[in-house]
Amino acid sequence: MTQEKKKGGVLPPDGGWGWMIVAGCFVVTVCTRAVTRCISIFFVEFQMHFARDYSGTAWIHSLVDCTTMLCAPLGSLIGNRLSCRVAVILGGFLSSIGLVLSSFATSLKYLYLTLGVLTGLGFALCYTPAIAMVGIYFCERKALAYGIAMSGSGIGTFILAPVVQLLIEHYSWRGALLILGGFVSNLCVCGALLRPIILKEEEACPLPVDSECEYGVKPPTVNSVPTGKAVGDKLELDAKQRCFQSMQEYHFLLMPDFLVLAGSFLLLASGCSLPFVYLVPYALDVGVGHQHAAFLMSILGVIDIIGNITFGWLTDRRCLKKYRNICYMFAVGMEGLCCLFIPLLHTFVLLVPFSVLYGYFDGAYVALIPVVTSDIVGTTYLSSALGVVYFLHAVPYLVSPPIGGWLVDTTGTYTATFFLSGFALISSSLLLFSVAVIRRCQRNQKNSLSKDPKLVSYLMIIIPATS
Amino acid sequence: MDWNQVWFADWATISWHTGQNQVIIEELAILTPQDIELLCNLTDIPNNPPYITGYWTKDGQEIENSEETVNRNNEQYILKKTFSIHARDLGNYSCIFRENQAQVTFVLDVPVIKDKRDKPVVSYTGDSVVLECKLKHTPNTWNWYKANNTEKELINVTANPLNYKIFINGNETKLTVLNLTEEDSGKYICSAEFDIKPSESYIELRVLSYTEPLKPFIAIVVEVIVLVTLILLWEKCNKPQNDNFSNDLCSEQTSNLTRDESNGVENNTARQRKLEH
Numbered sequence: 001m002t003q004e005k006k007k008g009g010v011l012p013p014d015g016g017w018g019w020m021i022v023a024g025c026f027v028v029t030v031c032t033r034a035v036t037r038c039i040s041i042f043f044v045e046f047q048m049h050f051a052r053d054y055s056g057t058a059w060i061h062s063l064v065d066c067t068t069m070l071c072a073p074l075g076s077l078i079g080n081r082l083s084c085r086v087a088v089i090l091g092g093f094l095s096s097i098g099l100v101l102s103s104f105a106t107s108l109k110y111l112y113l114t115l116g117v118l119t120g121l122g123f124a125l126c127y128t129p130a131i132a133m134v135g136i137y138f139c140e141r142k143a144l145a146y147g148i149a150m151s152g153s154g155i156g157t158f159i160l161a162p163v164v165q166l167l168i169e170h171y172s173w174r175g176a177l178l179i180l181g182g183f184v185s186n187l188c189v190c191g192a193l194l195r196p197i198i199l200k201e202e203e204a205c206p207l208p209v210d211s212e213c214e215y216g217v218k219p220p221t222v223n224s225v226p227t228g229k230a231v232g233d234k235l236e237l238d239a240k241q242r243c244f245q246s247m248q249e250y251h252f253l254l255m256p257d258f259l260v261l262a263g264s265f266l267l268l269a270s271g272c273s274l275p276f277v278y279l280v281p282y283a284l285d286v287g288v289g290h291q292h293a294a295f296l297m298s299i300l301g302v303i304d305i306i307g308n309i310t311f312g313w314l315t316d317r318r319c320l321k322k323y324r325n326i327c328y329m330f331a332v333g334m335e336g337l338c339c340l341f342i343p344l345l346h347t348f349v350l351l352v353p354f355s356v357l358y359g360y361f362d363g364a365y366v367a368l369i370p371v372v373t374s375d376i377v378g379t380t381y382l383s384s385a386l387g388v389v390y391f392l393h394a395v396p397y398l399v400s401p402p403i404g405g406w407l408v409d410t411t412g413t414y415t416a417t418f419f420l421s422g423f424a425l426i427s428s429s430l431l432l433f434s435v436a437v438i439r440r441c442q443r444n445q446k447n448s449l450s451k452d453p454k455l456v457s458y459l460m461i462i463i464p465a466t467s
Numbered sequence: 468m469d470w471n472q473v474w475f476a477d478w479a480t481i482s483w484h485t486g487q488n489q490v491i492i493e494e495l496a497i498l499t500p501q502d503i504e505l506l507c508n509l510t511d512i513p514n515n516p517p518y519i520t521g522y523w524t525k526d527g528q529e530i531e532n533s534e535e536t537v538n539r540n541n542e543q544y545i546l547k548k549t550f551s552i553h554a555r556d557l558g559n560y561s562c563i564f565r566e567n568q569a570q571v572t573f574v575l576d577v578p579v580i581k582d583k584r585d586k587p588v589v590s591y592t593g594d595s596v597v598l599e600c601k602l603k604h605t606p607n608t609w610n611w612y613k614a615n616n617t618e619k620e621l622i623n624v625t626a627n628p629l630n631y632k633i634f635i636n637g638n639e640t641k642l643t644v645l646n647l648t649e650e651d652s653g654k655y656i657c658s659a660e661f662d663i664k665p666s667e668s669y670i671e672l673r674v675l676s677y678t679e680p681l682k683p684f685i686a687i688v689v690e691v692i693v694l695v696t697l698i699l700l701w702e703k704c705n706k707p708q709n710d711n712f713s714n715d716l717c718s719e720q721t722s723n724l725t726r727d728e729s730n731g732v733e734n735n736t737a738r739q740r741k742l743e744h
Contacts, residue, residue, distance in 0.1 A: 179684055
């Protein structure tokens with residue numbers, strides 16, 4: 001209580017109501033990412049009912065995924081302007097309506113609109129503000145909180161997939177979509193949980209930095225504009241301040257660190273979705289049985305969850321906190337390395353370690369994306385930055401599986417696809433690593449140069465004193 | 468015997484392992500009435516006797532006069548028999564060697580529609596539904612029936628063009644039932660007509676009304692509204708305690724109380740002193 005000032009600035013609670021926020025974000029991840037993955041279960045039903053083939057129905061999944069990521073900046077914008085709570089409740093409402101409307105679908109194009117665009121938009125409005133809120137509420141245990149929150153997609157898929165199958169069997173796809181729409185309206189409950197909090201105006205959470213690592217640079221905050229509004233209540237602003245603020249909100253886009261991070265995210269997103277899509281076809285191609293191939297995917301999903309939580313917990317340890325960025329680079333690099341070994345693995349027994357390792361590091365980096373982003377841009381701009389980050393994921397997600405498919409068709413094997421994925425991931429990691437090394441060298445140079453002026457000024461102080 | 472119609476079946480090679488009773492099963496799809504030669508080739512018998520006896524069974528019953536003595540031929544014993552297969556002759560034919568009970572079973576049947584949904588197909592009143600049947604072999608034609616208790620009623624598209632559509636494409640068929648009503652629930656039988664015998668499979672259809680999924684949906688929505696209201700109310704109730712104004716109010720009240728208390732104590736001590744005096 002003594003921390004609360006008259007203006008209302010608080011230190012990040014790191015617990016207490018923060019855990020409710022984590023629970024809320026967990027449910028948001030379940031309702032958005034897991035439901036998106038479970039939509040593919042409806043494809044067989046859609047194919048039968050609308051007499052279309054696989055490619056016609058597969059567009060729905062791509063549309064939902066793409067719209068969710070493309071509209072992520074919109075989600076963070078609404079979260080900043082109104083509040084994260086309003087954004088998530090609105091998103092829950094929209095996606096619920098989208099699913100309910102699609103239960104009355106009469107054609108596949110209708111489904112593209114309701115399921116693809118409307119539901120995707122609703123998900124986009126929920127996803128970014130919820131993740132940003134977790135970053136606001138936590139400081140010391142940020143990575144663990146994110147790990148738990150992001151594990152929702154894995155756990156959600158694991159639980160929802162059989163449930164959706166059961167719903168389809170009992171109520172057919174129309175009834176299942178209707179009930180799924182009701183389930184997704186729980187996003188409104190998560191939105192209600194996102195209690196607004198106003199942090200102290202300066203950076204309340206000391207960044208895990210040693211002086212050599214450039215990732216500790218904070219964006220200059222202007223105290224005259226209440227930047228706490230990024231997650232706080234509505235304040236009275238006139239139009240001029242609002243304009244200035246929107247410039248202020250996206251100021252981080254010009255930071256060189258963020259640009260480098262953005263570039264690495266583009267490469268990352270190009271590489272990471274391919275193994276998920278092509279692991280099972282590759283396994284079948286190599287001679288693994290259908291059930292074993294499906295089992296590989298299950299292993300991937302379960303180890304993903306474990307990777308989320310354990311890696312988040314690990315990087316919260318004091319000894320590793322300073323090296324969080326290196327842990328992130330390591331996770332991404334190892335993922336890429338796993339992909340490069342695929343051509344050597346052609347039995348089920350050999351593919352299991354691949355699934356385990358790939359799943360673990362996939363879960364690891366997913367939990368660390370918001371952490372690394374918040375380390376660079378700071379808590380105040382986290383919402384907007386996350387919007388941009390997920391926007392950058394959209395186009396590679398949409399484009400790289402078809403490119404992978406084209407590679408498979410032209411070369412006749414899956415080797416090229418996995419090599420592409422591996423190289424994209426490794427180059428993403430190397431980009432960050434090389435920039436970090438360059439910064440370190442620059443810092444060392446600066447330090448060695450600046451030592452001399454200190455000495456001179458010290459002498460100047462001494463000399464007048466003695467004279 | 469019309470030699471043009473003799474169809475040499477795949478022959479099965481049995482290797483006899485000591486102490487092992489192997490039963491090998493071969494499935495043969497029969498489309499037209501024909502004569503089929505079934506052949507069993509036994510190898511690797513330990514003592515290599517000069518001849519052994521074998522016989523045939525149909526559906527477990529030994530066929531009369533089917534016992535034969537087979538001579539050794541390059542360490543192989545070949546037992547074969549030609550059967551004339553019509554609709555009533557379909558079944559499980561086995562060749563059994565008496566000495567070592569080695570056995571091969573040939574299952575002669577029309578092609579079986581294998582990928583059958585064991586769960587009923589669900590749909591809603593006013594909606595349409597597609598029922599599908601697929602086979603590996605192409606029949607002469609497909610027919611759809613609706614089962615009414617024990618009877619089958621042929622679905623005639625020309626008689627009911629508004630309600631039914633049948634699509635036939637070689638080895639697959641689709642029945643589209645339009646304008647569903649509750650009476651359309653039941654068993655639908657797809658029948659692949661072959662020369663020898665039709666091959667049938669059934670699909671069960673359940674037609675629900677819209678209120679069925681609506682109940683869980685409304686239950687979940689009510690739960691959501693209740694939870695949201697509870698959470699927002701709880702927050703509002705907790706909020707006044709955090710306001711500075713009410714803090715001052717609270718502290719004022721508590722300081723008043725303490726003053727009253729201390730007054731009360733003073734009064735008591737004063738009274739005690741009075742009493743003591």
